[in-house]
Amino acid sequence: MTATYTRHILQFKLPGGTSRGVLTTKETWFIIIEHQHRKGIGECGILRGLSADDRPDYEAKLAWVCKNIHLGADTLCGQLIEFPSILFGLEMAFKSLESNHPFELFPSQFTQGEKAIPINGLIWMGTERFMEQQIKSKIESGFGCIKLKIGAIDFETELQLLKSIRKEFSSKDIELRVDANGAFLPKEAPDKLKRLSEFDLHSIEQPIKTGQWQEMASLCETTPLPIALDEELIGVFDRAKQRTLLQTIKPQYIILKPSFIGGFSGSATWIELAQANGAGWWITSALESNVGLNAIAQWTYTLGNRMFQGLGTGSLFTNNFSSPLIVKNGTLRYDNSMVWNFNL
Numbered sequence: 001m002t003a004t005y006t007r008h009i010l011q012f013k014l015p016g017g018t019s020r021g022v023l024t025t026k027e028t029w030f031i032i033i034e035h036q037h038r039k040g041i042g043e044c045g046i047l048r049g050l051s052a053d054d055r056p057d058y059e060a061k062l063a064w065v066c067k068n069i070h071l072g073a074d075t076l077c078g079q080l081i082e083f084p085s086i087l088f089g090l091e092m093a094f095k096s097l098e099s100n101h102p103f104e105l106f107p108s109q110f111t112q113g114e115k116a117i118p119i120n121g122l123i124w125m126g127t128e129r130f131m132e133q134q135i136k137s138k139i140e141s142g143f144g145c146i147k148l149k150i151g152a153i154d155f156e157t158e159l160q161l162l163k164s165i166r167k168e169f170s171s172k173d174i175e176l177r178v179d180a181n182g183a184f185l186p187k188e189a190p191d192k193l194k195r196l197s198e199f200d201l202h203s204i205e206q207p208i209k210t211g212q213w214q215e216m217a218s219l220c221e222t223t224p225l226p227i228a229l230d231e232e233l234i235g236v237f238d239r240a241k242q243r244t245l246l247q248t249i250k251p252q253y254i255i256l257k258p259s260f261i262g263g264f265s266g267s268a269t270w271i272e273l274a275q276a277n278g279a280g281w282w283i284t285s286a287l288e289s290n291v292g293l294n295a296i297a298q299w300t301y302t303l304g305n306r307m308f309q310g311l312g313t314g315s316l317f318t319n320n321f322s323s324p325l326i327v328k329n330g331t332l333r334y335d336n337s338m339v340w341n342f343n344l
Helices: 058-069 075-079 086-096 128-140 155-166 189-197 213-222 241-249 264-276 290-303
Strands: 002-018 019-034 037-044 121-123 147-148 175-179 203-205 227-229 253-256 280-283 325-328 332-336
Touching: 002 058, 019 086, 019 147, 037 086, 037 290, 058 086, 058 280, 075 086, 075 128, 086 264, 086 290, 121 128, 128 147, 128 155, 147 155, 155 175, 155 189, 189 213, 213 227, 213 241, 253 264, 264 280, 280 290
Parallel strands: 121 147, 147 175, 175 203, 203 227, 227 253, 253 280
Antiparallel strands: 002 019, 019 037, 325 332
């Protein structure tokens, strides 16, 4: 058994605006395992500046994994707890190696093209006009759930955008979610949540910055709007600390990005703990290429969670890999008439 790794830079079609800055490129890495004329492909979806494993020794750890691939998945994954994106890429690669098709990791009615996954339409931050155009396009494309990145432009303008949607579409027509990426100050958050709640939103992601457990707990206890933890989960590797986090903050939801929290196994642990603490959850991609998105989508379908998932990121890049994944009428589907073109 041998393994190699390679780096790939994804190029955004349009700059992606968040409260942490504007994204124009996205770095990603691939692990490729070969054994007895079979090939396994996994993606290590790191996001610089956010991933817990954004470390100077990242590539060295990838090289170590490939050099020691003979140790097997269990032993290697046990050494990668603090490198969640590499752990996920390795899980994916071994799953791919075991499969009859390197990109069919979890056969189901989804991969057979019989069932679809409902997804949210993502609205990037930008000028009011730019955001309005994105909203109009998503609604015309049949999305039943829209997620707006907020916190970078004027708050009053963002409220006006939400108001304009609700003037035409009730919560029965369009589910609205917002993602603040930690943009609010704790002292201003209660008032902002109150004003946002007037538009019958489904939830808000990460209203304040991470690490403020008591402040976040206070918000979750009194909020008129369900709160979902996202970045708060990053870098919390110990199961006991994960349990303490959820028991302390008591969020209404948690959001799981497998590349950030340790792949299938790490996500499954968070789901188990969330359910034990009465919190809901959904899955979101983390700007992976179609290789990583494919693995996440296939796994997500097997979980049986029929909420809107955050898996609509495959069309963001100019140099993504051709795949059977398509977005149609606000859902992610698998079209087996289309073929993979994984060409690095």
